[in-house]
Amino acid sequence: MSTAIKCDKTARVHGGTLGYYSHVSVKTGTTMRFTLFSPPEGKKSGGLVVFLSGLTCTEDNFTTKAGAYQQAAALGLSILAPDTSPRGEGVADDDAYDLGQGAGFYLNATQAPWAQHFQMESYLIEELIPQCEEKFDLDPNKKSIMGHSMGGHGALTLYFKYPDLFCSCSAFSPIVAPSQVPWGHKAFAAYIGDDQSAWKNHDACALVESAENASSNAEILIDQGLADDFLKEQLRPELFKDACAKAGQTLTLRLHEGYDHSYFFIQSFMDDHLAWHAKYMVP
Amino acid sequence: MSTAIKCDKTARVHGGTLGYYSHVSVKTGTTMRFTLFSPPEGKKSGGLVVFLSGLTCTEDNFTTKAGAYQQAAALGLSILAPDTSPRGEGVADDDAYDLGQGAGFYLNATQAPWAQHFQMESYLIEELIPQCEEKFDLDPNKKSIMGHSMGGHGALTLYFKYPDLFCSCSAFSPIVAPSQVPWGHKAFAAYIGDDQSAWKNHDACALVESAENASSNAEILIDQGLADDFLKEQLRPELFKDACAKAGQTLTLRLHEGYDHSYFFIQSFMDDHLAWHAKYMVP
Numbered sequence: 001m002s003t004a005i006k007c008d009k010t011a012r013v014h015g016g017t018l019g020y021y022s023h024v025s026v027k028t029g030t031t032m033r034f035t036l037f038s039p040p041e042g043k044k045s046g047g048l049v050v051f052l053s054g055l056t057c058t059e060d061n062f063t064t065k066a067g068a069y070q071q072a073a074a075l076g077l078s079i080l081a082p083d084t085s086p087r088g089e090g091v092a093d094d095d096a097y098d099l100g101q102g103a104g105f106y107l108n109a110t111q112a113p114w115a116q117h118f119q120m121e122s123y124l125i126e127e128l129i130p131q132c133e134e135k136f137d138l139d140p141n142k143k144s145i146m147g148h149s150m151g152g153h154g155a156l157t158l159y160f161k162y163p164d165l166f167c168s169c170s171a172f173s174p175i176v177a178p179s180q181v182p183w184g185h186k187a188f189a190a191y192i193g194d195d196q197s198a199w200k201n202h203d204a205c206a207l208v209e210s211a212e213n214a215s216s217n218a219e220i221l222i223d224q225g226l227a228d229d230f231l232k233e234q235l236r237p238e239l240f241k242d243a244c245a246k247a248g249q250t251l252t253l254r255l256h257e258g259y260d261h262s263y264f265f266i267q268s269f270m271d272d273h274l275a276w277h278a279k280y281m282v283p
Numbered sequence: 284m285s286t287a288i289k290c291d292k293t294a295r296v297h298g299g300t301l302g303y304y305s306h307v308s309v310k311t312g313t314t315m316r317f318t319l320f321s322p323p324e325g326k327k328s329g330g331l332v333v334f335l336s337g338l339t340c341t342e343d344n345f346t347t348k349a350g351a352y353q354q355a356a357a358l359g360l361s362i363l364a365p366d367t368s369p370r371g372e373g374v375a376d377d378d379a380y381d382l383g384q385g386a387g388f389y390l391n392a393t394q395a396p397w398a399q400h401f402q403m404e405s406y407l408i409e410e411l412i413p414q415c416e417e418k419f420d421l422d423p424n425k426k427s428i429m430g431h432s433m434g435g436h437g438a439l440t441l442y443f444k445y446p447d448l449f450c451s452c453s454a455f456s457p458i459v460a461p462s463q464v465p466w467g468h469k470a471f472a473a474y475i476g477d478d479q480s481a482w483k484n485h486d487a488c489a490l491v492e493s494a495e496n497a498s499s500n501a502e503i504l505i506d507q508g509l510a511d512d513f514l515k516e517q518l519r520p521e522l523f524k525d526a527c528a529k530a531g532q533t534l535t536l537r538l539h540e541g542y543d544h545s546y547f548f549i550q551s552f553m554d555d556h557l558a559w560h561a562k563y564m565v566p
Contacts, residue, residue: 012510012539013547064546067350070554227295256295263347264296271353 005135008033014073015040018063023131027123028086029116034128035063036136037072037079046076047142047167047281049274050129052084052151054173055183056102059083062148067267068274075278080132082124084150086117098183099190105178106154107202109191118191120154125162144168144277148266149230150175150183156204156220156240160211168280170221170273172266173228176240177205183234205243215248221276222251223269225259288418291316297356298323301346306414310406311369312399318346319415320355320362329359330425330450330564332557333412335367335434337456338466339385342366345431348546354554358561363415365407367433369400381466382473388461389437390485392474401474403437408445427451427560431549432513433458433466439487439503439523443494451563453504453556455549456511459523460488466517488526498531504559505534506552508542 003024010019016039025032039046049072051062062068062081072079085104092113094100100114109118133140145166147155152174159169178184179199188199200206208214224237231237237253244251259265286307293302299322308315322329332355334345345351345364355362368374368387375396377383383397392401416423428449430438435457442452461467462482471482483489491497507520514520520536527534542548 011543011545011547012508012541012551014551018547065347067353067550069547070350070550225295258295260294262294264294264301264352267350267352268295268297 005131013037014069016069016073018069020059025086025123025127027119027127030086030088030091032083032086032123032128033059034080034082035059036081036132037069038136039073039076039078043073043076044078044137045139046078046278047144048078048080048133048138049277050080050082050124050143050145050155052106052145052147052154053081054147054149054151055084056097057084057151058102061263065263065267066270068270071271071274075274077274077278078136078138080129082128085120091117099187103150103187105150105187105191105202106158107191111191111193114191121158125158125165142167142281144170144281146170146172146273146277147174148172149235149261152176152222153178153184153204157202157207159217159220160204160207161201163211163213163217168218168277170276172223172269172273173225173230173235173261174204174222174237174240175235177203177236179203179206180239181234181236205239208240208243208247208249211247211249214244217249218280219250219252220244221273222253223256223265223273224253225256225261225265227258228261228265230261288414296320297352299352299356301352303342308369308406308410310402310410313369313371313374315366315369315406315411317342317363317365317411319364319419320352321419322356322359322361326356326359327361327420328422329361329561330427331361331363331416331421332560333363333365333407333426333428333438335389335428335430335437336364337430337432337434338367339380340367340434341385344546348550349553350550351553351557354557358557360557360561361419361421363412365411368403374400382470386433386470388433388470388474388485389441390474394474394476397474404441408441408448425450425564427453427564429453429455429556429560430457431455432518432544435459435505436461436467436487440485440490442500442503443487443490444484446494446496446500451501451560453559455506455552455556456508456513456518456544457487457505457520457523458518460486460519462486462489463522464517464519488522491523491526491530491532494530494532497527500532501563502533502535503527504556505536506539506548506556507536508539508544508548510541511544511548513544
């Protein structure tokens with residue numbers, strides 16, 4: 001049994017309430033942390049945006065650096081920012097920044113030693129989101145998902161895998177084709193094994209191409225900086241653009257001169273993303 | 284001789300450029316770090332805002348957490364965020380968070396061992412600000428100062444001590460009467476000695492009361508959260524309100540229900556402060 005959500009601290013911000021929370025997850029078998037922003041009282045009709053962070057991040061990177069809460073307050077949006085993996089002394093880890101704790105890739109690992117705790121997909125979809133909807137009195141029909149880098153991968157793949165769950169999806173600098181880039185190769189081989197046919201189920205390019213009704217999805221928004229050090233080797237947004245075109249998935253891909261992979265880039269276009277999601281979460 | 288300013292990295296944010304810089308200071312005898320935001324090209328006419336941070340902060344706290352650059356870009360403001368003290372292995376320090384490195388109090392220490400490096404007032408006024416004005420081609424007649432907590436103390440005291448230097452001053456949760464509160468007692472006794480008559484030269488309440496022309500100063504803006512744990516013992520804004528009233532210094536003091544001492548509070552009202560300064564920096 002997962003335990004009740006515990007509030008560790010709160011702060012008022014832009015008229016709303018930001019809370020740091022923790023709970024024991026039955027899916028990961030660990031204590032998981034997240035933050036949730038609730039807009040000012042009387043403004044909760046806007047819906048919930050789930051933001052998934054990138055490699056090395058905790059629940060706090062988005063929370064302190066993304067500059068999202070002014071716009072969220074104005075639009076009446078709640079924002080949920082989970083941690084990027086299970087953590088703790090008994091949890092498998094790796095010395096590299098791109099595997100293990102801080103690098104959960106939002107999937108369910110099937111391989112030892114990762115399978116024991118690294119069940120981020122089930123944790124998010126079956127546990128964290130429904131528990132938050134109940135605890136914070138959120139409308140389950142108004143929910144969208146976005147993320148950055150590894151979290152952009154998470155947002156896109158979960159959007160395609162659970163088409164009835166999310167109204168819309170957007171991403172900053174996402175890993176769109178993990179099966180074809182080093183970050184994905186390394187993580188997928190470790191977490192789900194060497195059989196690459198299983199990787200397609202966690203690859204946004206493969207998922208959109210095999211989707212039955214991609215043309216009925218909401219249009220996806222992706223922002224990508226052109227001064228991003230990871231652009232050519234790890235991110236490759238052109239692969240996703242081609243895959244969307246083939247599948248009939250509408251996509252707005254914006255390329256931004258001079259912007260890098262950091263939260264300075266994210267904060268520069270955050271307002272646009274929140275407005276994008278708000279548009280799709282109207283009842 | 285202080286060395287040239289070195290650019291350690293830059294990032295584009297909200298159409299402008301954020302730089303992390305370092306230089307060797309002749310005043311502190313150490314390598315000092317700071318950040319400077321420059322608004323988008325063609326928008327530099329708005330002036331320079333200097334932001335002084337609070338206890339324990341580096342140049343990075345404001346930079347990553349204050350959410351200031353969207354509004355700064357819109358108003359054409361540059362923002363300079365210095366570190367809060369000299370740092371390094373050869374620099375005096377104390378185990379407590381409120382003395383030594385990270386706690387420079389924006390004054391020139393006269394007492395051993397602090398006097399050797401803790402010369403933050405001279406560093407800011409005679410070295411950092413003029414060097415930045417030259418390097419970044421900023422108008423020396425359009426400059427304002429603001430800060431948070433210990434940095435609010437710094438902003439207020441430097442505004443009163445250099446009335447011709449800054450067009451305006453504002454603060455979040457400032458230490459307004461260091462001579463009368465524990466943080467100030469401890470720091471001033473260490474840095475400038477037990478003779479409390481010398482403390483008045485670094486105490487905003489004392490400075491405004493002894494100012495010759497306080498009534499000709501720009502109106503000061505102060506925001507204070509009412510859920511701030513330091514409010515009653517360390518901050519005591521009512522003392523400054525009374526001192527301003529006596530001295531003829533105009534003051535807007537806003538008290539905010541539910542807000543604490545964090546950057547979540549600062550980001551909530553940052554836009555107002557930048558607009559306030561922009562108003563006073565019109566040629």
